[in-house]
Amino acid sequence: MTDTDTLGIDWALDWVRGCAATVTEHRARLIDLDRAIGDGDHGENLYRGFTAVLGKLDAAEPATVGDVLKLVATTLMSTVGGAAGPLYGTAFLRGAKAADGPEVDAAGVAAVLEAGLGGIVARGKAEVGDKTMVDAWTPAAAAAQQVADDGGSAAQAWRAAADAARAGAETTDPLVAHKGRASYLGERAIGHRDPGAESSALLIEAAAVAAGA
Amino acid sequence: MRSTSLVLVSHSAQLAAGLVEVAAQMAPDVDLRAAGGTDDDRIGTSFERVENAVAGALENGADAVVVLTDLGSATLTAESVLEMLDDDRVRLVDAPFVEAAVAAAVAAQGGGDLDGVAAAARTAIVGFQDAAGSAAPPADPAETPTSDGAVARSLTLTNSLGLHARPAAMVARKAADFDAQVSINGVDAASVLALMALGLTGGAQVELRASGPQAVEAAEAIAADIEGGFGES
Numbered sequence: 001m002t003d004t005d006t007l008g009i010d011w012a013l014d015w016v017r018g019c020a021a022t023v024t025e026h027r028a029r030l031i032d033l034d035r036a037i038g039d040g041d042h043g044e045n046l047y048r049g050f051t052a053v054l055g056k057l058d059a060a061e062p063a064t065v066g067d068v069l070k071l072v073a074t075t076l077m078s079t080v081g082g083a084a085g086p087l088y089g090t091a092f093l094r095g096a097k098a099a100d101g102p103e104v105d106a107a108g109v110a111a112v113l114e115a116g117l118g119g120i121v122a123r124g125k126a127e128v129g130d131k132t133m134v135d136a137w138t139p140a141a142a143a144a145q146q147v148a149d150d151g152g153s154a155a156q157a158w159r160a161a162a163d164a165a166r167a168g169a170e171t172t173d174p175l176v177a178h179k180g181r182a183s184y185l186g187e188r189a190i191g192h193r194d195p196g197a198e199s200s201a202l203l204i205e206a207a208a209v210a211a212g213a
Numbered sequence: 214m215r216s217t218s219l220v221l222v223s224h225s226a227q228l229a230a231g232l233v234e235v236a237a238q239m240a241p242d243v244d245l246r247a248a249g250g251t252d253d254d255r256i257g258t259s260f261e262r263v264e265n266a267v268a269g270a271l272e273n274g275a276d277a278v279v280v281l282t283d284l285g286s287a288t289l290t291a292e293s294v295l296e297m298l299d300d301d302r303v304r305l306v307d308a309p310f311v312e313a314a315v316a317a318a319v320a321a322q323g324g325g326d327l328d329g330v331a332a333a334a335r336t337a338i339v340g341f342q343d344a345a346g347s348a349a350p351p352a353d354p355a356e357t358p359t360s361d362g363a364v365a366r367s368l369t370l371t372n373s374l375g376l377h378a379r380p381a382a383m384v385a386r387k388a389a390d391f392d393a394q395v396s397i398n399g400v401d402a403a404s405v406l407a408l409m410a411l412g413l414t415g416g417a418q419v420e421l422r423a424s425g426p427q428a429v430e431a432a433e434a435i436a437a438d439i440e441g442g443f444g445e446s
Contacts, residue, residue: 077260077293081251085260086289090296122296123289 005153006103011210012068016057018206019072020050026202033195037182041082042195049080049088065104069096069112083124083180084196087133088203090119106148109157113141113204124179131177131189136200139164158204159213165204169197217321217330218244218270221314222263222282222291226250236314239382239405240322244270258282258290267294267303277327278303279317279334283310304331312337312406319382319405323389336406363424364432372442375414380443381405384435391431395423402435 023030023046030043053075062068069092077089098115099108117137126132143164147157172194177183182194219236223229229249236245246266251257263280270278280295280303282288291305304327306313313334320333370376376384376397388395388402395402398411398420413419419439423432 074260074297077290077297078252078264081255081257081286083286083289086286086293089260089293093293093297123292 006105007154012065014210015207022202036192037189045080049076052079065099066096091116094119106157110144110148126179130179131172131175131194133196133200136165136168136197139168155211155213158208158211162205162208165201169201172197217277218275220246220266220280222287223249236318240318243321258287263294280305306334308337366421368419372445373415381408391427393425393427393431
């Protein structure tokens with residue numbers, strides 16, 4: 001077993017720091033995407049949320065992957081306004097419950113993504129093709145499951161998930177939105193990437209980078 | 214004493230506080246809590262404010278908490294709080310905000326439990342017209358009461374505003390207080406929304422019917438309120 005077969009608390013902490021770094025780096029781009037088809041606050045909200053997570057991380061001393069994800073969940077829920085807070089908050093909350101035990105293997109990665117997707121669907125009631133976060137999370141969860149079925153490592157599962165989420169986010173460009181504020185725009189949303197799908201791809205990519213994949 | 218509290222979640226702190234004010238007039242003994250606006254008082258909803266309101270109600274001795282929301286992300290936030298708390302005593306009812314708050318507050322004032330208060334809130338979903346039409350079978354004024362203990366009274370509303378929100382809540386509370394089924398002009402008198410939907414103003418005729426073990430007491434108590442103009446002129 002190599003050291004990337006499973007992932008533990010150190011990976012989880014790196015992932016969260018990576019999330020904060022990527023939303024900081026892409027803050028302006030997310031704002032621009034959201035300004036085109038939403039209310040323009042997505043980049044700022046996520047930046048504020050993950051900055052708050054970083055602030056709590058040091059004091060909280062989480063012991064397990066689940067603890068880390070739960071801290072992210074509660075912090076995002078209370079600091080990210082609009083729909084993104086409850087959506088990502090629930091995703092991380094359910095992901096925390098799925099990440100049972102000290103280490104996460106490839107099947108665990110798939111379980112975390114599947115649980116996170118379930119949380120987003122429970123709150124947002126969106127389906128694939130609605131031009132939402134679901135368009136990134138659904139292929140990501142499926143790709144991780146495929147790696148787990150093929151006997152791959154946790155890091156390989158995150159890499160496959162990140163690539164699938166990236167491709168999934170790009171599929172939202174030509175879509176008409178069926179959920180959220182962008183749905184009011186009808187065909188004017190065509191040609192714009194969904195900001196939630198884009199930020200989802202960034203966060204899942206951060207998990208893969210933290211896993212060294 | 215059984216108690217059910219309400220948490221009213223709105224994008225606006227003022228809207229939530231205002232609705233608490235309205236509902237409190239009809240339910241003075243119910244623990245009503247506003248959770249409106251973001252942490253820094255912008256328009257939006259705050260997970261922490263909702264969580265604190267629910268926790269505060271439970272710490273204050275509530276047996277149950279019904280959470281009501283105005284729209285969109287307020288509902289998402291409240292759902293997230295409930296998922297996090299994972300507590301059977303707390304329930305979200307997705308129903309028209311103002312109407313549901315009024316109906317739920319009156320039910321809670323009458324000692325309603327979680328199911329009872331949640332059901333009252335849900336009556337707001339059907340809307341005023343439907344509530345009036347479907348709450349009880351229409352009464353036939355010419356019908357002679359035949360069942361044991363059933364009573365019927367014909368009355369006139371003496372106060373000028375008639376059966377508006379506050380008097381409707383008074384009647385609904387009394388109807389719920391007694392072991393009796395009470396109807397006014399064919400609608401369930403325990404439903405504040407159904408009573409308000411009748412749109413009865415001063416001078417209107419009221420057909421009050423009651424049946425059940427405490428039919429006489431219920432009818433007398435409600436008739437006394439009506440004849441006294443609900444303390445209004």
